[in-house]
Each structure stands twice: as C-alpha cells, then as structure tokens.
Amino acid sequence: MIALERLSLYLVELPLVHPFATSFGEERVRRALLLSLEGDGIRGWGECVAGAGPWYSPETVETARHVIRDFALSFLSGARLSHPRELSQLLSPIRGHPMAKAALEAALWDLYARAEGIPLWRALGGVREEVPAGVSIGIQKDIPSLLDRVAGFVEQGYQRVKLKVKPGWDLEVLKAVRERFPEVPLSVDANAAYTLDDAERLRAFDRFGLMMVEQPLHHEDLLGHARLGKTISTPICLDESIHSPRRAWEALELGSCRIINVKQGGWGASRPPSRSTGLLGPGGCRCGAGECWRPGWAGRSTSPWPPCRGLPSPTTSPPRTGTIGRTSPSRHFGSRPGVPSPCRRGQGSGWR
DSSP states (O other): EEEEEEEEEEEEEEEEEEEEETTEEEEEEEEEEEEEEEEEEEEEEEEEEOBSSSSSOOBBBBHHHIIIIIIIHHHHOOOSSGGGHHHHHTTTOOOOOOOHHHHHHHHHHHHHHHHHOOHHHTTTTOSSOOOOEEEOOOOOOSHHHHHHHHHHHHHTOOEEEEOBBBBTHHHHHHHHHHHOOOOOOEEEEEETTTGGGGGGHHHGGGOOOOOOOEEOOOTTOOOHHHHHHHTTTTTTEEETTTTTTTHHHHHHHHOOSSSSEEEHHHOSSSSSSSHHHHHHSSSSOOEEEEOOOOOOOGGGOOOOOOOGGTOOOOOOOOOBBOOOEETTTTEEOOSSTTTTOOOOBSSOOOOO
C-alpha cells in the first residue's frame, strides 16, 4: 500500500547548449516542471514534458502546474493506493491534461519501484535493460551544419536519425543527408507543417527510402492523413494527433497512419499503449517509443517504456541543456545530471 504524504513542484529554467528549431520556431531556453511524490519516507520523481507555450500541445508548463496544484492535489491528499495503476482512476474526474497526469504517474511509479527495491523498467514489465536508440535533430542554420550534426551522432552510436523538416527545409536537405549517409536509417518529422496541398512535395519524399514521415499534417486532421497515406508510399507516423488509446483506435480505423509515436509524457506511465489497445500484431500498426525533449533530471521516471515488449528503438533527445537550472536566485538545483537535488524545497504544494 502506497500512502501519499507530500507533493512538491519545482519550476526550473535551463539555457540550451544548442538552439532547437522545428517548424514551430526556435527555442534557446527550456522551462520545465519537475515534481516529487513522497510516501513512507520514500520520494519518487517525475517530470512534465509540456513546453513553455502551446505549440506542440495545448498544455504548457503553467497549465500543468495549475492543474496539479489546484485540482489533482485534492485527489491525492491522503490517498492510499495499492498500485500505481490506480492513479488514473483516481484522477479520472479531471478531463484531458495528459501531460500533467503523466508527470504524476511517473513520480508514483518511481516511488513504487524504489519501495519495491526493483528497477523501474522491471516494475513496468520490461524485458531488457538496454535498447538501441535513435536521435532527433532540429532544423539547422544550413545544410553543412546539419551534416556535421548527423555525423557526430552517428559516430556516437545512434542507430537511427530523425530530421525535423518544414516547407523549404526538406527535399534538398534529404538529398544531401542521404548522399552523405546512404545506409543510415532515416526518418523525418514535420510537426504538422504541411497541408494536403503539399501532397506532391510529400510524395517526393518517397525516393529517399525513409522509415516514416511523422505528423505531416494538422494535429487534428485524421481524415487528411488517411487521404495522404493513399498517395505516398512512405509510412505515415502520427504523434501530436494521438493523445489517448481511443484516439489511436480512431486513427487506425480511418487508416490515418501505419506507425504511432507513443510517449510516456503524453500518454501516461500506467500501461504502454501498444499493450493496452492491442495496436500491435496482425492487422495492427507499429509503435515506437518516442520522447519529448526535456532536461532529463528526472530521467529515471520519464522513460520507462522502451524496455517493454513491442516498443523497440526509441527516438531520444540528445543532451540539450546546461547543468544549472533556476527558479529564482534563492532556489536552484545541483549539477549532477539526472539527479534533482533541491537545496531548498520548491513551491509549497504539499500536505502532511
């Protein structure tokens, strides 16, 4: 039995080592919400992957903090759970806000695994300790800079490369990368930058032998993706469009995609969606474990799915942030990557 005693929220801000550019725009600073749950003298950490603005998702750092502090807290106060999977039912009166809920679930799973004395991946039913990983690379200032970035990650051992693309930064880029790296498994992510009017341009992607084109159209446009899928041979992967198992089922029923990018930070930690919705197997689709880019200080509790059966080859984010975060001059975090160590307690959102 897990008796919850305290919730703490920490808002941190980190400068990026390298600017990260997508079709949404460019970011140079990462604001992130970390949280901890405490019970029976044990603390588990979670991390919310929502961004500073509502570009990738309607959720933001501030909306997540608001929902957790002003609504979820009342359900968690004094709660006694026999297993982390009970949390989703406990929070069911709160509609939407999956990233806020996922951060809480991750912290609870971390607490549970620590209490049981087992690795988190094993608590979640994982079958292996390590998996091969790919890397996602943002839009660069020019093609030579991009080629240098790709070469660096390939040398580090990343086994797949995903490139961010948008109209005007696509065909020439793919041609250059494919000529330089003909054998590297390659995919692209458009972050909803195209429309059906760009179908001919997207069809030109077929000649580069891509593993997939991720989220080419609007995040709500399942029908448009289904129509596009009939005109191109490159498999369509959906990310922003899929925020729940039901949405995944709808996409598959419409034929909107052949691959789904599933992320703990957006779906929650309780059950990998490939297992909870029967997406894999005959007649199903392929799923890949993705990751929203984040500081990674609560990394133990934010990437639990990759070792699970059916979710191979995650696409990770390379280290992007510095080692010093801050909420104010009087509150800061330690410099040991991946281990949040607050010098003072964060914003008061706890109970006793």
